Amino acid sequence: MKPDQQIPRNALVWIIASQFSLVAPHAGRIPIWVLAVYVFAALWRIMVYRGSWSFPGRWVKAGLIASSFAGIFFSYGSLIGLEPTVALLLTAFALKLIELARHKDGYVLLFLGYFICITEFLFSQDLPIALYSLLNVTLVTTALVAMHRPGEHQFNRKTIRLAAVMLLQALPLMLVLFFLFPRIGPLWSVPIKTHTAQTGVSDFMKPGDISSLGKSDAVAFRAQFDGDIPGASELYWRGLVFSTLEEGAWRSLRYFDVPPAERRAPPVETTGESLQYRIIIEPTQQNWLYSLRYARPTSPGVMSGSDYVLFSPTELEDQRLYGVESWPDAILEPELSPWRREIELRLPGTDNPQTRALAGQLRSQAGSDAAYVDAILAKFRDEPFVYKLDPPLLPAENPVDAFLFQSRAGFCEHYAAAFVVLMRAAGVPARVVAGYQGGEVNPLNRTVIVHQFDAHAWAEVWLQGRGWMRVDPTASVSPDRIEWGLERALEQQGGFLSDSPLSLVRYRGVAWLNTLRLRYDALTYRWQSFVTGFDRDRQFQLLNEVFDGISVRKFLLVLAASWVLVLAPLAYSLLGRRRAREQRNCDRYYLQFCEQLAPLGFVRAPGETAGEYAARICRAVPAIAGEVGEITRLYSELAYGPVEASSGRATRSERELKQAIGRFRPARKMRFDRDPR
């Protein structure tokens, strides 16, 4: 339809810049060849611009599309799932550049760019990503603006200004919509992330599993307490309870392992002080959630399992905020059901004979189960057991024997597993608990930051009349681990965070760096609790507080008011600025006069004086010479004569001029003039 629908060069530069900026945060997730496609597409398009190459033909395009599908399929082994879909979108985004010729292609490309911003959020909604995406949106918008400036064949940095201004103007209304738009549940199921190896506690435990987490400084979750933060030695974050020993690995009971009658946890009488806290957990792509014993969820959508752990019915694909109330002093399961007792005592096979013999011997020496527990802990404490991040590997046959009688070096999971085997061999119900222990208190916002290196395994023993008791054999071997954390415990041997030499956590000793890190962490927590925490309930609660009860009328009122408040001043500044040039009345009248004459062929030339202009008209159309002369005389007197006492109101001569111009009808006279006489 319109001519000149070419993409100006300025726009091309902005489009290519925004493409590279958009793909950058995805770079770690996509195959390397997709990045190569970006470079290739940009080069091709630049060659087209220089006239060296041409746009691809239909078959070349079809070939490129087919090979990118094939490439994604071979890289991911599938086209289904979030990652392959996003990689496919990113490839299409790059290839679209090659055939970018007209405006239409530009729109498709840039709108796809906006959508790619959204796909980034599906992987992370952290503050840096949000800020970076804001930059990306600005770049894409700039490219869109540049596309509508025909004839800009030079790169123009200032184009970004208008885009930024428009986005800033849009921001307040965006916030209003963000808070008011009703949050509804998912409408249909969407492709989820493929389960790549995620750092964290897994649902079964072999020796060495948890020690590998000691090398990671990633944050597992952050907790914020309403009251005082309990001491580090009280922060045992229970995640999983391992009751089953199977082929050398501990695992938790599966749903169908548990008879229906036992699926509900026996009721607990809550006693003592309770702790209230909220946890924001990083995505684990697992179901279980961490809490202090004995925990009851205060958020909807969190379930409680038969062994008093919390879990989410859906896997944690994104950060999740949940609230918990815990009673540390409550007695768990004072009466053990026969099924439960059988499960918590089961030791399959006949391996580890030395351990079994030791258990029988020590149990008979001890007067009670409790005394037996103390005896075992004393054994760990008094004998030369070593707490070590990289202990020697244990044989597949009789691993507990090898650990207790030969290597005597291990990480928490070795001690917890050996302890539970010793208990069960002696007929004391016991199980392994996996989770995190301790955490770093951020004094700035009073949160507890739990890192992956805080991962821990300990034991629970069931004692008559006292229910399930927490016993941590690691505390006997290395009290520092419990009181001060892993770093202090490994001070002599090293190995702490050996895989992340640049981790800021390593430099906790440098005061200013540590303050900076904690400040940033506090900001992260704040952002997360806002972004991930703002769901339907929080929205309802917030709106209820702010508006003192929610009604449709109030909603519409707020919406309308905010729009008027933002858009009215904007409209005024955009559209009302024309009046900036102050004009005298006489000039305005005279311009009206000139405007009337312009369509008749008398356009006042730049620099032509009123007198010259009048003479020209009089010569050409004598019929109106009298009127033109009079108007010109009045105007000249007003414009160039002595200034009359300006009272702000129209003076007499001004009124005269206005009336003269009002009467003036040149078109009519000229028609007459042209008529045959």
Place this chain on the structure above:
Amino acid sequence: MTLDQKRIFIFPSRIGLFFSVCLLVMLMTAINYQNNMSFALTFLLATLFIVGILHTYANLSGLTVRALRATPAFPGKQSEFSIKLERGGQREHFALYVKYPDSDGSVVNLVEQDTVQVNLHLPVGKRGWFSPGRLLLESTYPLGLLRCWTWIDLDLYALVYPQPLAAAQLPGLASDRPDGAAVPIAGSDDFYGFRDYREGDSLRQIHWKGLARGQGVQTKQYGAYANRSVWLDWEMYPGLGMEQRLSHLCYWALEFDRAEEEYGLRLPGLVIEPGLGERHRDRVLQALALHGIGTRSR
């Protein structure tokens, strides 16, 4: 004619509707993934769309459109309509699309200069004043999502000459008529009277004293008398229709002009003395074009 809020229309363009569909897809993604940042981005783009209304509006608002001129043309030929766009302030205006319903379109910017001239070409119709219709001024700047346009009645008309039509009969015979004996030839030395000022008269011949006395603009006539000149006369083609007569006259006027022979025109109620040159030809053609057309036809 200055554009203000009353004259400007605005509506989402086709691209804007496509963008709305994209926004809907984004919203669905945000809902299905329960992703708050996606909600935020979707709403940011939606409000950008809204804010865009004002910016698109501002791109047209405050512009002044002036008619400059339209070149005369023969029927079916192209006439050039010249229009001037002028901005009211310092604001930059981009991608202003100007078009008459049947003309080619033109895209202009107002960035460094305050005014820009646009020439549009369109074929004209039958003899007389040709109206090109209303001028369309349109813009989708800055985002392309909204189309903002206005229709302007510019009061700009092109003069359409009669269609030249070859006639076998040579009108040169008319020169032998007795009343054609005394024809003044402009440019000679002898003053012989006054007449009303006409376009094309030399400024030196204007009777300034008379003008000062309020007698209107008059031209002093000088001349010699020629014996022979060609008269193109309305009466040469008796029995023919008006349009056909004018067409034949037009044809001969062009022929004589090409042959550089002096010719005059006699129409009912109008006489143009014989003369030569571009101006003379234009006068003759204009007279032929407007014969029998009293006012501008709308």
